[in-house]
Amino acid sequence: MARPSRWPQIVDAAAELFREKGFVATSLEDIASAVGMYKGSLYHYIDSKEDLLFAVVREPAEQILGEVRELTDLDLPPAEKIRRIIRAHVRTLQENFTYSSVYLEEFAGRHRSEEWTAMDREYYRFVVDVIGEGKLRGDFGAAVDVRITALALVGALNWLTHWYQPDGSLSGAEIAERFCDVFLIGLLNRSGETARRLAATVDSTDRLT
Amino acid sequence: MARPSRWPQIVDAAAELFREKGFVATSLEDIASAVGMYKGSLYHYIDSKEDLLFAVVREPAEQILGEVRELTDLDLPPAEKIRRIIRAHVRTLQENFTYSSVYLEEFAGRHRSEEWTAMDREYYRFVVDVIGEGKLRGDFGAAVDVRITALALVGALNWLTHWYQPDGSLSGAEIAERFCDVFLIGLLNRSGETARRLAATVDSTDRLT
Numbered sequence: 001m002a003r004p005s006r007w008p009q010i011v012d013a014a015a016e017l018f019r020e021k022g023f024v025a026t027s028l029e030d031i032a033s034a035v036g037m038y039k040g041s042l043y044h045y046i047d048s049k050e051d052l053l054f055a056v057v058r059e060p061a062e063q064i065l066g067e068v069r070e071l072t073d074l075d076l077p078p079a080e081k082i083r084r085i086i087r088a089h090v091r092t093l094q095e096n097f098t099y100s101s102v103y104l105e106e107f108a109g110r111h112r113s114e115e116w117t118a119m120d121r122e123y124y125r126f127v128v129d130v131i132g133e134g135k136l137r138g139d140f141g142a143a144v145d146v147r148i149t150a151l152a153l154v155g156a157l158n159w160l161t162h163w164y165q166p167d168g169s170l171s172g173a174e175i176a177e178r179f180c181d182v183f184l185i186g187l188l189n190r191s192g193e194t195a196r197r198l199a200a201t202v203d204s205t206d207r208l209t
Numbered sequence: 210m211a212r213p214s215r216w217p218q219i220v221d222a223a224a225e226l227f228r229e230k231g232f233v234a235t236s237l238e239d240i241a242s243a244v245g246m247y248k249g250s251l252y253h254y255i256d257s258k259e260d261l262l263f264a265v266v267r268e269p270a271e272q273i274l275g276e277v278r279e280l281t282d283l284d285l286p287p288a289e290k291i292r293r294i295i296r297a298h299v300r301t302l303q304e305n306f307t308y309s310s311v312y313l314e315e316f317a318g319r320h321r322s323e324e325w326t327a328m329d330r331e332y333y334r335f336v337v338d339v340i341g342e343g344k345l346r347g348d349f350g351a352a353v354d355v356r357i358t359a360l361a362l363v364g365a366l367n368w369l370t371h372w373y374q375p376d377g378s379l380s381g382a383e384i385a386e387r388f389c390d391v392f393l394i395g396l397l398n399r400s401g402e403t404a405r406r407l408a409a410t411v412d413s414t415d416r417l418t
Contacts, residue, residue: 155368186395
């Protein structure tokens with residue numbers, strides 16, 4: 001479909017409205033009026049409101065998957081790959097805050113269509129593979145549950161859209177580093193003596209020296 | 210408002226529909242037809258669709274806050290409190306799957322009203338306090354970022370509704386234990402030798418023996 005010059009402005013307005021009101025509650029009238037057009041004129045650009053939703057979310061989704069695919073072939077320790085996944089995720093959110101929020105709100109974990117479910121699954125599979133590789137190499141604990149850890153990590157990252165503030169006190173890069181620490185290092189003190197003391201208070205003593 | 214005997218059935222039907230279609234897309238007609246009533250008869254029970262939403266989510270929200278409040282006064286190590294928060298959260302989800310899903314979809318991180326925002330905040334503050342106490346005691350690493358770790362934990366728990374399956378291969382209790390491991394122990398192997406080797410490959414060497 002031919003998309004004349006006002007297309008980027010329309011997608012921007014749709015993204016803002018989807019994020020504020022949600023996809024279902026936003027009407028084509030809302031979007032048309034936000035860019036000063038008649039609703040009928042929108043049909044020069046789209047067939048349905050869904051077309052606009054896909055236009056909004058395609059960019060952040062492809063950006064993050066692209067970065068993750070590049071990582072696949074790099075010869076890096078699994079811990080470093082986890083760091084880079086987290087950094088890529090937070091950076092994508094930071095650079096496309098409105099668009100990413102709409103993606104996470106309307107797509108992630110929702111099975112909207114085969115294509116989008118496949119994107120979610122590819123991302124999750126990649127995290128699973130990296131964690132599995134880390135276990136195999138002995139870099140990650142032998143008792144790590146690969147699937148649940150991947151779901152916890154992806155969930156914590158996806159939930160970022162509920163609290164991340166583009167003008168908050170921490171930059172995206174700072175948030176990413178702290179996320180890395182949470183998932184790689186964990187809460188329990190790693191210094192030898194405390195770890196031994198704590199070993200008595202937690203179930204998983206085999207994983208503490 | 211007097212609420213005769215069909216009230217529980219109406220709240221159940223509303224919960225199912227809100228979870229499947231979302232609150233905005235569900236109409237009072239949908240709910241009335243699910244319980245075989247006329248829409249007009251629903252107004253014997255409620256003033257608006259919002260009343261039904263609040264009825265659906267109040268129980269799981271109060272259950273989890275109640276459990277967390279009980280923890281406040283217990284003399285337990287912070288690591289054990291973190292375990293109990295995670296267990297309470299997963300158990301609430303498991304016992305009230307449909308209702309909890311609606312709460313997390315429509316309320317958590319959304320500022321729907323002062324009362325509900327205050328509930329979110331109380332839960333988050335409690336997690337922050339426990340992590341802060343753990344740092345003070347030296348049970349948790351000195352470099353742990355209290356706020357970001359709390360947000361990561363609450364986010365991972367809230368995201369559970371997107372993947373938890375009541376009939377999945379892991380029980381709620383098993384998922385909870387694995388979540389505890391992720392956040393307390395972290396991915397990196399804690400055995401002395403591997404930890405030393407890895408210390409060279411990650412930034413936060415001060416936290417690894």
